[in-house]
Amino acid sequence: MTLISFVVPAYRVQGYLRECLDSILGQPETDIEVIGVDDCSPDDSGDILAEYAARDPRVEVIRLPENVGLGPARNVGLDRATGRYVWFVDADDWLVPDCLTAVADRLRATRPDVLVVDHVRAWWNDTTTRSGMREVFAEPVGPETFRLRERPAAARLLHTAWNRLLRRQFLLDNGLRFFPGWYEDVSFSYPALLAAERIGVLDLVCVNYRQRRTGAITRTRGDRHFEVFDQWHRVFRLMDEWGPAVDELRPVVFERMIWHYLTVLVNSERIAPELRPRFFARISEDYRRWLPPGGYPVPAGAEGLKHRLVATGRWRTFRALRTAYLARDAAGRRVRRVRRRVTPAARRTARRGRDVVLREYYRAELRRPVDPALAVYAAYWYRGYACNPAAIYEAARRLAPQIRGVWIVRRDRVGTLPEGVEYVVAGTPAAHRALARARWLVNNVNFPDHVRKRPGTVHVQTHHGTPIKVMGLDQQRYPVGAAGVDFAALLRRVDRWDYSITSNSFSTQMWERAYPAEYTTLEVGYPRNDRLVTAGTEEVLRIRAELGLGIGEQVVLYAPTHREHLPGYRPPFDPDRLLDALGPTGRLLIRSHYFHDRDRRALRQVDRERVHDVSGHPRVEDLYLAADVLVTDYSSAMFDYAVLDRPIVVYAPDLQAYRLARGVYFDVTAEPPGAVARTPAELVDLFRSGAVRGAEAERARRAFRDRFCRLDDGHAAERVVRRVFLEDV
Known part of the structure; x- marks a missing residue:
């Protein structure tokens, strides 16, 4: 029997899926299988899974006819799995190299029902944050297994499915499955810990938990976050069914529930202001409903104060406390920004009179109306008339002659422009005026940092090649190649994009990972081709x-x-x-x-x-x-x-x-x-x-x-012009 079945559901993860699969299949432990579940993904995630299955017999693909969500998709993979253990890995995360050797050794040596492994939060800016495992267990746990009642602190480990391996027969015997909806991990992970006779903890970082800049539900506002209540209700109803066998664990599980509710509530990227009073009221209702008869260990300090305000339903006081904390944090950020800004380099830059005058002129032009018929083009940092922008310019002259196209070029490249192409020289008042007032800005690289994204304007990033070498944020892992790159500034430039032009599915996947932002991808082929x-x-x-x-x-x-x-x-x-x-x-x-x-x-x-x-x-x-x-x-x-x-x-x-x-x-x-x-x-x-x-x-x-090259049919530039300039969706 296979030792580990990896279940990897895939939905809108084309930019990350390859890294996830490579991290699993490249491990030295090979006694594994990968069940890839294409959850009717609208991107190319399903095709990527099929590609890996075609070249590696350890990979099997299940394509679902309709989108069912993460929990039910995991259930589909679980039903197909044959391994002694199941590991539900999210398709945008990835494993640490060589970690599977230690995991497999621990599984074979201790035969746990549940083995929890450590992880780090891998942020988009290439920083990592350790998990709370060291805070939960100050001393290494060692190879011995335990039941939750013996070490209730284990309930404080992050309650996700991807940081633990579960014995498949244990899941089947206890009927443990995922429920639909958001926060599906809650109603799966806690019952598994409660039911397990043998819990193991491996104090080894095995998972890079990707903190996506865009696209994650933890950074998505909406009322679906209220589904967290349904998932916790399932946990407590199950505890009611199991009765005295788990009664002594109610206090620790209850504390985790209130902690989780508050974590969701105070995150401004999840709960919109108008929804917070209702969300808080639901927390208070659950507090009264599920409070253990003997109470529970209330946290100390500010966290404990929040719990007490929930217990008494004092929303206004809670809101005032949160506002005070936010104001304090904002003041700290302002101080840090000022300190960074007032540097010798910044003072030297400010003394460069010509640059200061031009920037002031640009800001003045920003107060004038946007020219509704002006499109500004540039390529390769103003090196001339070239690449995708040139092809789009030529198509726009033919299909949208009412739009005036102006190129920005370096002075030493003016002589390379074709006859009849209107231009302004980079670094002149005319160039700053064009940048400030154009409705469309088209470039195959980024415009300078000082360029603002004005309301009603459209920025088109055409790129200038299908990426072989790593680009964007992915360069952070290669400091030699990324020497001197300011990634925070890069992301500010990327945030100006409205459209990203790609030549093929592979480019789309890589650009969306390397440049995470809210732009729209136009996978239409490269106009220059x-x-x-x-x-x-x-x-x-x-x-x-x-x-x-x-x-x-x-x-x-x-x-x-x-x-x-x-x-x-x-x-x-x-x-x-x-x-x-x-x-x-x-x-x-x-x-x-x-x-x-x-x-x-x-x-x-x-x-x-x-x-x-x-x-x-x-x-x-x-x-x-x-x-x-x-x-x-x-x-x-x-x-x-x-x-x-x-x-x-x-x-x-x-x-x-x-x-x-x-x-x-x-x-x-x-x-x-x-x-x-x-x-x-x-x-x-x-x-x-x-x-x-x-x-x-x-x-x-x-x-x-x-x-x-499937999209290169001679009409890519036309497709861009119709979508971007003529708004033909």
Whole structure:
């Protein structure tokens, strides 16, 4: 029999589910099964579960025809489980590496009915908070098991289902199942502790309990939080049924109930102000109804005062006390903000007269009306006319000519703009005026921190690639790659977004995790790739001629990504040897990452007629169309180039170092878009042998295109314009 059955319900967790499953399946203990329950999720959670099931026989997927909620979905998984123990893991949490060895050893050695494991709260800003286990048990519990009446303090451990493993036969014998509704853990976890003859505690952090910035019920206001009362009523009605066997535990369970009610009440992200008096009245009602005859241990201090106010139904006094606490906390935050603001660096910035004048001008323009026909575009920190914003701009000129589009560009890039494109120079009063008054702001990166989100304006984040390397908040785990990033400021910028444009389901999943906010995702394909779909032979020949490339020449484009840990990165291969492998008709185009556009260093002496540095070319789409083969590493270029269905080579000589320094979302050498080389010799041999176009490379490219390029049909920009500018839902 399998030792552990993991039950993982999935609903709207596509951005987190892969990390959860990887953390389970990558454990050294392999005597497990994973029951993934797709709770009729409207996103791609079900497809992710199916993907894992297709490649790992330990994973089984159940797809529900309608959404039933977390509790009933767990029951479905429990009914399918075959393991001796069941672990209900939430799909947005993840296990600590290697923790399962200690868990399995403890299960085999002590055979508990319930084994509670420790956890940390993993916050979106990459900080963690230890659980209260050390406060509940000042001394390590050890391997011995106990009943709750022997150690009633165990009831104070967090009452969730995901921080404990339960013997499956124990659950079946006692008829323990989840009830529908929010706070479903309450009416499952407490009865399990009350019924268990053998409770174990493993003082080892095993679960990262994700504290989501958005999307969690604990950060969602509404009257569904009143369902917590029904769940606690089920606990006490069950205790009534069990009678004297659990009477001595009523005081500790009652204290936990009042604590939980108050935790929900005082959280402003759950209970709206107009609902608080009614919620408080329900707490007082339950206090009187379920108060144990002999009383209960009332907490000390301010917490105990809250309990006494509940007991007497004094809502106004409770509200006044809460207001006083909030005012005190707010005053403390203001003091800390002032201290942070008045720093030497801030004072130096304030002395920069020109910046101060421009910011004041911008603030003055914010008081003027929003221009209902103005759209402002930018790309790559004002580097020019490019990428998704350029494609959207062109579609808007055709489909919504009433909208005036203006580009913000650096002064040194003005000469790269196409004829007829209206622009303002970055850092000028005209640029600040456009930013202040535009109704639409479209960018493939973020606008500067000082830009405000005005009511009635629409910010469109188009992004500029499908992510291989980790991005956004996920970078916090990779300090080398994230050096100098202010993540709090990043989130303030993300909060301005109204729309996030994604090219495929995978991008949607990663962006929603890396940039958690309340924007709307438009999974429509990348507008910049429309041209790759629609370009004909004539356009390709024209571009090749402009680049000095002949019709019969074999053109290879090398486009690596940026490496934060390797400043001044240079191509790790010998261009001459590659050209020898290509033969006399071979040509090599080398394009550095756009981060290096002001750090041009000449390539070492090579055959200048056959090697071209195209880093300064304004439109990368031209280079894609001109090239017969793409060689890249961990760059999003491969996803765009795959639209053309031409050969791609992944050249990854430093994958391990890059993975450790920057982090990757998936291994492109394991799921490549074509042939793979890890050394300069392998790269040359791929071209010399013809493996670049071999059957294996073709199969890999087909699978890659099927996964990532389905939406690239030539109409992505049109879909964006109709939704964003014309409000065609």
